[in-house]
Amino acid sequence: MTTTNPWSPNSFTPADPAYFKVKLITFSITWGLIFLASLVPGILFVASVDTPLWLVIIPPVLVVVIALLILRILRRQVLALGYLEREEDFVVRSGVMWRKQLVIPYGRMQYVEVNSGPLERRYGLCQLTLNTAGAGATAHVYGLPQAQGQELRERLVAAGEEKML
Amino acid sequence: MNQVAHWQRVHPASPFVHGWIAIVGLLWIYWQNTDELSFAERFAGQRLFWTVVLAGAALLLVLFFYFLSWYFTRYKLTDTHVYVNAGMLFRSQKQARIDKVQAIDIAQPLVARLLGLAELRFDVADSSESVLRLSFLKKADAHDLRQLILQRAQGEQPVENPAQQPAEPATLNPLGEQPAGSAPLMAKVPAGRLLASLFLQLPVVIGALGCATMVILWLTGINGIIAGVLPILLTFGSYFYKQLNQGWNFTASATDSGLRISYGLADTRQHSIPAGRVQAISVTAPLLWRLLGWYKVEVNVLGTKSEDLDNLQVLPVGDFESLSRIMGILLPDLGVPNQREVLATAVKTGTDYGFTASPDRAKLLSPGAWKHQGFLVTQSTVISRYGWLARTANFVPHHRIQGTEFRQGPWEQRRELAGVRLHCAGGSIIGYLHQVDAQIAAEFTLAQAKRQVGR
Numbered sequence: 001m002t003t004t005n006p007w008s009p010n011s012f013t014p015a016d017p018a019y020f021k022v023k024l025i026t027f028s029i030t031w032g033l034i035f036l037a038s039l040v041p042g043i044l045f046v047a048s049v050d051t052p053l054w055l056v057i058i059p060p061v062l063v064v065v066i067a068l069l070i071l072r073i074l075r076r077q078v079l080a081l082g083y084l085e086r087e088e089d090f091v092v093r094s095g096v097m098w099r100k101q102l103v104i105p106y107g108r109m110q111y112v113e114v115n116s117g118p119l120e121r122r123y124g125l126c127q128l129t130l131n132t133a134g135a136g137a138t139a140h141v142y143g144l145p146q147a148q149g150q151e152l153r154e155r156l157v158a159a160g161e162e163k164m165l
Numbered sequence: 166m167n168q169v170a171h172w173q174r175v176h177p178a179s180p181f182v183h184g185w186i187a188i189v190g191l192l193w194i195y196w197q198n199t200d201e202l203s204f205a206e207r208f209a210g211q212r213l214f215w216t217v218v219l220a221g222a223a224l225l226l227v228l229f230f231y232f233l234s235w236y237f238t239r240y241k242l243t244d245t246h247v248y249v250n251a252g253m254l255f256r257s258q259k260q261a262r263i264d265k266v267q268a269i270d271i272a273q274p275l276v277a278r279l280l281g282l283a284e285l286r287f288d289v290a291d292s293s294e295s296v297l298r299l300s301f302l303k304k305a306d307a308h309d310l311r312q313l314i315l316q317r318a319q320g321e322q323p324v325e326n327p328a329q330q331p332a333e334p335a336t337l338n339p340l341g342e343q344p345a346g347s348a349p350l351m352a353k354v355p356a357g358r359l360l361a362s363l364f365l366q367l368p369v370v371i372g373a374l375g376c377a378t379m380v381i382l383w384l385t386g387i388n389g390i391i392a393g394v395l396p397i398l399l400t401f402g403s404y405f406y407k408q409l410n411q412g413w414n415f416t417a418s419a420t421d422s423g424l425r426i427s428y429g430l431a432d433t434r435q436h437s438i439p440a441g442r443v444q445a446i447s448v449t450a451p452l453l454w455r456l457l458g459w460y461k462v463e464v465n466v467l468g469t470k471s472e473d474l475d476n477l478q479v480l481p482v483g484d485f486e487s488l489s490r491i492m493g494i495l496l497p498d499l500g501v502p503n504q505r506e507v508l509a510t511a512v513k514t515g516t517d518y519g520f521t522a523s524p525d526r527a528k529l530l531s532p533g534a535w536k537h538q539g540f541l542v543t544q545s546t547v548i549s550r551y552g553w554l555a556r557t558a559n560f561v562p563h564h565r566i567q568g569t570e571f572r573q574g575p576w577e578q579r580r581e582l583a584g585v586r587l588h589c590a591g592g593s594i595i596g597y598l599h600q601v602d603a604q605i606a607a608e609f610t611l612a613q614a615k616r617q618v619g620r
Contacts, residue, residue, distance in 0.1 A: 003604035004573070004581060004583065004606075004607055005607060006571050006607040006608075006610040006611050006614075007611075077417070086614075088614070088615075088618040089614050089617070089618065091526025093424075097574070097575045098573070098574050099571075099572065099573040099574075099577070099578070100570060100571065100572050100573075100574065101570070101571040101610065101613045102568055102569070102570045102571075103568060103569040103570070103571075103610065103613075103617075103618050104568040104612070107618065108566075108567045108568065108617075113422075116405055123515060132567040132568055132588075132590070133467075133590035133591070134417045134567035134568060134586035134588040134589050134590040134591075135568070136567075136568070136586065136589075136595060137567035137570070137588035138568075139568070147420070165619070
């Protein structure tokens with residue numbers, strides 16, 4: 001079978017499986033809030049404020065449908081994440097519906113950031129951001145175990161310095 | 166080199182250029198409060214006395230603040246730095262290293278032009294976020310100072326390992342300026358052509374038609390409509406004014422290092438664009454312009470940002486001759502033997518000279534544009550063409566590409582298509598391979614990764 005990706009998904013280092021839990025919790029919080037907001041007309045209706053019936057029914061149903069659709073591909077989204085260190089450049093991939101593979105040569109790298117939010121810290125994860133002079137060419141690596149993230153940053157900075165001149 | 170290391174003040178009228186609005190405001194308040202009085206009543210007896218006293222006091226107060234503002238604004242030029250200090254309560258002290266200065270622009274806002282003053286704007290290589298401004302000096306002084314700083318910048322050019330930086334000729338000679346006047350003119354935009362070009366853009370046509378409709382509706386008696394019209398008119402007017410201002414009196418001339426452009430309706434602006442700092446070039450031809458063979462050229466440049474538009478215009482409107490002259494300066498090496506023909510194919514349409522077009526599978530996704538989408542990889546550059554009504558050709562040199570992004574959406578996956586974006590620094594222009602065959606896009610991404618590092 002001919003592959004239509006520049007690099008085969010198998011050669012990438014995948015995100016840590018624990019990252020799925022982080023995504024799942026973030027997803028629950030965000031969509032929980034949105035669902036609550038969509039219930040507002042219903043509450044008004046119950047409180048016998050004059051509200052059209054379609055406004056009561058459609059938003060919650062719509063929210064649930066969209067949330068379920070996203071939930072269905074959430075695991076695949078996490079599985080689709082990955083990075084690849086090559087001789088001269090760094091590749092990140094992401095996306096199930098909208099696939100992306102971004103290649104950044106080490107020589108173009110300006111700085112590397114490692115961040116971790118409270119949720120990620122709980123699962124011992126971090127995310128790494130690789131910045132270049134171009135706003136669009138910013139690579140995000142999600143769901144890295146913290147030790148691995150630090151090592152990767154060291155390697156990237158070293159490679160960047162070596163390839164810069 | 167002589168040391169001019171003492172502090173100097175800017176022109177005493179400078180605060181007025183920013184602060185004239187305060188005086189106008191005071192006058193307006195006065196006018197509003199004495200609206201019901203006639204002139205005879207205003208200037209008679211007791212009232213005259215108080216008017217004069219209060220006006221005098223207000224004027225003194227304003228002048229006092231102007232004086233403070235002027236007194237605390239000082240600049241100093243040393244062999245290595247330019248310093249600008251300003252502010253009494255909130256002091257700001259800024260400096261720029263002269264050898265890091267990439268370009269110096271001279272700007273003249275309307276009031277400054279009436280007073281014969283000019284502002285210097287320093288583009289510094291190491292701080293892209295803020296531009297150092299020195300406002301205001303007499304126009305002649307500003308030009309002298311600019312020349313002096315440029316000379317120092319050149320005189321102090323250290324020969325920093327030129328062999329190791331072939332990709333950045335700009336850092337070796339950022340300010341290869343020559344005196345104004347001797348620069349050969351590359352393109353000029355006559356007022357008539359500019360106006361014609363503005364009215365031949367679809368957004369302007371639609372906007373103008375909309376405005377006309379509204380005015381007619383208003384004249385026929387629907388008064389309520391004016392409330393809705395006014396914001397739209399203002400938005401449209403300011404957009405139109407920006408376009409007009411960016412193209413008015415436009416000239417582009419060649420310098421040793423690149424291009425110098427100057428334009429402006431109320432303000433006169435000058436920008437130097439060293440060819441070595443151009444990151445990407447975009448040539449656009451809107452629908453109606455194509456009938457006339459007109460093009461607009463915009464560039465991504467490091468440091469210099471146009472304040473009104475996203476990207477810096479280096480040609481608001483011009484024919485193919487002007488276009489090819491400008492391209493010859495900004496991108497002298499297109500990486501092909503027959504540059505002119507390739508350029509013509511790039512900005513028009515067709516698949517001659519090796520352009521790869523979208524396959525017919527793309528027909529359903531972009532019915533209008535698929536025939537004209539395409540790309541070409543040369544020795545030095547990636548040329549990509551896309552767009553339906555306004556057709557755009559983007560030129561991105563290999564060694565300017567910051568990152569290559571392979572993208573495939575759900576509809577493209579089904580049709581085995583894919584796109585590639587080539588991200589650049591300094592603006593929003595990107596290389597954009599739109600809806601090409603997925604296999605070709607994948608191969609291109611692989612090959613591009615190699616080309617980028619291979620130099």
